[in-house]
Structures are given as structure tokens and as C-alpha cells.
Amino acid sequence: MFSNVKSVSVGLALICFAVAMTSSASAVTAELARKCSALMTKAYPPRQPGNPAAGSAKGNGAAARTYYQKCLANNGKVDDNTGAQGNNVTPPANSPSAKPK
Numbered sequence: 585m586f587s588n589v590k591s592v593s594v595g596l597a598l599i600c601f602a603v604a605m606t607s608s609a610s611a612v613t614a615e616l617a618r619k620c621s622a623l624m625t626k627a628y629p630p631r632q633p634g635n636p637a638a639g640s641a642k643g644n645g646a647a648a649r650t651y652y653q654k655c656l657a658n659n660g661k662v663d664d665n666t667g668a669q670g671n672n673v674t675p676p677a678n679s680p681s682a683k684p685k
Contacts, residue, residue, distance in 0.1 A: 612656055616656065616659065616660055617656070619655075619660045620652050620655035620656055620660060620662075621652070623651075623655055623660070623662060624648055624651050624652045624655065627642070627643075627648075627651055628640040628641075628642055628643050628647070628648040628651065629641050629642065
């Protein structure tokens with residue numbers, strides 16, 4: 585009975601080890617996270633400095649998150665022209681905000 589439990593434990597340990605070795609998740613360093621955060625803040629400046637609840641002066645939260653994830657995926661190398669272009673959409677002609685005042 586003891587040898588059966590031991591073999592099951594060894595088998596389970598090997599399976600866990602194999603799963604851990606096959607995952608290809610790379611760790612994000614603190615330096616890279618700080619760099620991408622600074623680039624994101626530059627591309628999507630806050631409306632009121634020091635007040636994150638005020639929102640962004642350019643773009644929206646989803647665009648800023650996408651920019652940050654893209655920065656992390658490219659190891660801190662992002663195209664400077666991609667910032668704040670996600671929210672530059674003109675409203676449709678029948679929209680109340682599109683009517684002249």
C-alpha cells in the first residue's frame with residue numbers, strides 16, 4: 585500500500601514539473617513596468633495631475649491599457665505615434681453631438 589501511494593506521489597510530482605516547464609509565461613521586470621507606465625502616462629496624460637479618477641486628457645482607459653500591454657509585449661519599444669489615437673473618432677452625422685450650435 586505504501587509503495588502505491590509513493591508511486592502516485594512521484595507521478596503527480598512529475599506531471600506538475602512537466603506543466604511548470606512547458607508554460608511560456610515570461611516575467612515582467614519592475615524596470616520594464618516602470619518604463620511602460622511612464623510611456624503610457626506620456627501618451628495618455630491625466631486630466632488633473634495627481635488625480636487618477638479624473639480620467640485621461642487623450643483617449644480612454646481601454647486604449648491606455650492596450651498601449652501598456654503592447655509596450656510590455658515589445659519590451660518597452662512602442663511607436664510614439666500610436667498613443668491617444670484610439671479615441672479620435674468623429675460622431676455620426678445623426679448624433680446629437682454632431683449638430684452645429
